[in-house]
Amino acid sequence: MIAYLLSRLLTFLPTFFGVTLISFSFIRVLPGDPIIVMGGERGVSPERYAELAAQLGYDRPLITQYGEYLWGVMQGDLGSSFVTKRPVWDEFFALFPATLELSVCAMIFAVALALPAGVIAAVNRGKFFDRALMSTALIGYSMPIFWWALLLIIVVSGWLGWTPVSGRISLLYYFPDATGFMLWDAAMSGQKGAFGSAVQHLILPTIVLGTIPLAVIARQTRSAMLEVLSEDYIRTAKAKGLSPTRVNGVHALRNALIPVITVIGLSVGTLLAGAILTETIFSWPGIGKWMVDSIFRRDYPVVQGGLLLIAVMVMVVNLAVDVAYGFINPRIRKR
Amino acid sequence: MTAAAQDIRPGRLAEFWHYFSENRGAVFGMWVFAVFVAVAILADLIAPYDPTAQFRDHLLQPPFWQAGGSFAFPLGTDAVGRDMLSRLLHGARYSFYVGIVVVAVAATGGIVIGLLAGFAPRWVDTIIMRVMDIILAFPSLLLALVLVAILGPSLTNAMIAIAIVLQPHYVRLTRASVLAERSKDYVIAAKVIGAGLPRLMFITVLPNCLSPIIVQGALSFSTAILDAAALGFLGMGAQPPTPEWGTMLAESREFILRAWWVVTLPGLAILMTVLAINLMGDGLRDALDPKLKRS
Numbered sequence: 001m002i003a004y005l006l007s008r009l010l011t012f013l014p015t016f017f018g019v020t021l022i023s024f025s026f027i028r029v030l031p032g033d034p035i036i037v038m039g040g041e042r043g044v045s046p047e048r049y050a051e052l053a054a055q056l057g058y059d060r061p062l063i064t065q066y067g068e069y070l071w072g073v074m075q076g077d078l079g080s081s082f083v084t085k086r087p088v089w090d091e092f093f094a095l096f097p098a099t100l101e102l103s104v105c106a107m108i109f110a111v112a113l114a115l116p117a118g119v120i121a122a123v124n125r126g127k128f129f130d131r132a133l134m135s136t137a138l139i140g141y142s143m144p145i146f147w148w149a150l151l152l153i154i155v156v157s158g159w160l161g162w163t164p165v166s167g168r169i170s171l172l173y174y175f176p177d178a179t180g181f182m183l184w185d186a187a188m189s190g191q192k193g194a195f196g197s198a199v200q201h202l203i204l205p206t207i208v209l210g211t212i213p214l215a216v217i218a219r220q221t222r223s224a225m226l227e228v229l230s231e232d233y234i235r236t237a238k239a240k241g242l243s244p245t246r247v248n249g250v251h252a253l254r255n256a257l258i259p260v261i262t263v264i265g266l267s268v269g270t271l272l273a274g275a276i277l278t279e280t281i282f283s284w285p286g287i288g289k290w291m292v293d294s295i296f297r298r299d300y301p302v303v304q305g306g307l308l309l310i311a312v313m314v315m316v317v318n319l320a321v322d323v324a325y326g327f328i329n330p331r332i333r334k335r
Numbered sequence: 336m337t338a339a340a341q342d343i344r345p346g347r348l349a350e351f352w353h354y355f356s357e358n359r360g361a362v363f364g365m366w367v368f369a370v371f372v373a374v375a376i377l378a379d380l381i382a383p384y385d386p387t388a389q390f391r392d393h394l395l396q397p398p399f400w401q402a403g404g405s406f407a408f409p410l411g412t413d414a415v416g417r418d419m420l421s422r423l424l425h426g427a428r429y430s431f432y433v434g435i436v437v438v439a440v441a442a443t444g445g446i447v448i449g450l451l452a453g454f455a456p457r458w459v460d461t462i463i464m465r466v467m468d469i470i471l472a473f474p475s476l477l478l479a480l481v482l483v484a485i486l487g488p489s490l491t492n493a494m495i496a497i498a499i500v501l502q503p504h505y506v507r508l509t510r511a512s513v514l515a516e517r518s519k520d521y522v523i524a525a526k527v528i529g530a531g532l533p534r535l536m537f538i539t540v541l542p543n544c545l546s547p548i549i550v551q552g553a554l555s556f557s558t559a560i561l562d563a564a565a566l567g568f569l570g571m572g573a574q575p576p577t578p579e580w581g582t583m584l585a586e587s588r589e590f591i592l593r594a595w596w597v598v599t600l601p602g603l604a605i606l607m608t609v610l611a612i613n614l615m616g617d618g619l620r621d622a623l624d625p626k627l628k629r630s
Contacts, residue, residue: 147602
């Protein structure tokens with residue numbers, strides 16, 4: 001197991017350096033001079049330009065700049081935003097709870113619906129229920145989620161008036177964000193109706209962000225269940241006279257879960273990509289919207305730092321899934 | 336072998352069609368896709384108006400079945416009086432173009448790199464696969480977004496970015512198939528006869544690796560359309576007044592609660608196209624991959 005862990009870590013490190021190299025070089029080739037961007041509309045005098053270039057280290061050779069960048073990254077220094085002047089690290093972790101809260105809710109929504117749907121479809125294979133569920137899953141999988149978000153806004157917010165259109169909580173409530181997790185902070189604030197307002201604001205973004213993972217997990221659960229259901233031990237369990245619920249829900253599902261958990265782990269990247277669109281549409285103050293805004297503002301240190309942090313996060317989760325998988329299934333370790 | 340005996344064994348195409356047509360969804364998807372392709376090719380001929388022509392007396396006119404609508408503009412008009420139907424028909428052309436170009440670029444690059452990785456010495460293989468891992472570490476839409484920001488927002492740059500992001504999937508698939516095929520008898524036989532490396536790669540091994548790549552091609556065709564529309568929606572893809580479906584959605588966002596048709600129709604077009612391609616992709620997988628045929 002330790003050898004397996006080490007081998008996984010060994011492949012992690014070069015990828016990590018590659019990711020830093022990419023996020024570094026991307027910004028150095030972006031059009032538009034960062035220093036002129038900082039100068040804004042007033043422009044920068046040639047003397048001030050030289051001064052800023054020296055201060056930011058842009059006058060040194062690229063390899064030195066990369067070395068310094070990497071050294072900074074190792075110490076958690078990702079530079080400061082051109083716009084807010086705050087460190088990128090601080091900005092990222094101030095906004096991260098919003099994205100995490102939304103992603104966790106979306107994942108809970110997806111898994112809670114997808115597991116039963118996949119199991120029911122597999123057990124009723126080929127029947128009407130199976131076909132209806134899997135057609136719906138395929139529609140969800142093909143959904144342009146930015147359009148899905150607009151449709152939900154038209155129907156649920158516009159016509160029915162059930163949910164607000166954007167933001168995380170109604171302007172009527174104010175309390176300091178202790179943790180950044182709005183549901184928790186609202187519940188703890190003691191203000192009447194604050195928690196309800198936070199929940200209302202979460203509903204549509206959760207559905208939108210959870211739609212594609214829901215479809216993917218439902219399809220994966222169904223095919224994993226189908227494979228397991230034809231195994232001998234399922235026949236044995238049936239022969240022993242166990243109830244269908246017990247056979248399907250316990251014996252089969254437990255074994256079908258391994259590939260499903262992998263899919264869940266691997267959809268972190270999908271969630272973060274989806275968060276870019278979802279947060280932009282619902283004005284959700286998280287990482288996705290922050291990245292899009294920074295790209296439009298040409299706020300290079302933020303784009304660079306955000307890109308790196310998001311990639312590292314995806315890599316760490318994938319590594320964790322890999323290791324967990326090796327832990328559950330010893331056969332994987334031997335490869 | 337007699338002529339009669341030859342007839343008994345169906346051709347590869349007939350066999351493929353036999354399995355493909357078992358999946359009714361796939362056949363339906365294929366028909367929808369055929370209509371989509373026809374519309375893309377004939378857009379100029381069947382669209383009633385020029386997609387950028389503005390009819391200033393008909394701003395935000397609803398579709399014909401609603402009060403205020405007329406058959407002159409069957410699906411209504413947008414905020415500057417452009418005919419929705421003409422714009423949607425022309426939009427098919429852009430989506431089709433994106434799909435074809437992205438898949439062609441990503442697949443060609445991915446197959447060549449994958450073949451190299453599969454045949455090259457171990458250390459070259461390791462380097463190639465690490466580079467692919469690095470690209471895959473970034474969420475695809477985010478990477479495409481930053482790439483387009485670097486290259487400048489346009490449909491061409493969006494296509495380049497999406498092709499780069501999709502390429503690693505082809506590399507991995509090709510390499511995995513090559514590694515599985517390389518030690519088989521027919522490859523060793525070809526090597527013994529004296530086939531050179533290029534011949535081994537492209538003529539001996541590649542045709543036997545194509546099934547998963549074709550399936551991946553169908554799937555990434557739909558991913559390309561979705562991602563290009565998403566980039567257009569974020570203002571980083573095709574630029575107005577191009578009638579690209581994602582860009583049309585972005586332009587119409589402010590009318591979302593006033594004129595449902597300008598928001599609903601372009602998205603519906605994206606969904607139908609992507610759904611048709613995915614249905615077809617499922618059918619292709621069933622027909623081409625014997626291992627999955629029974630599931």
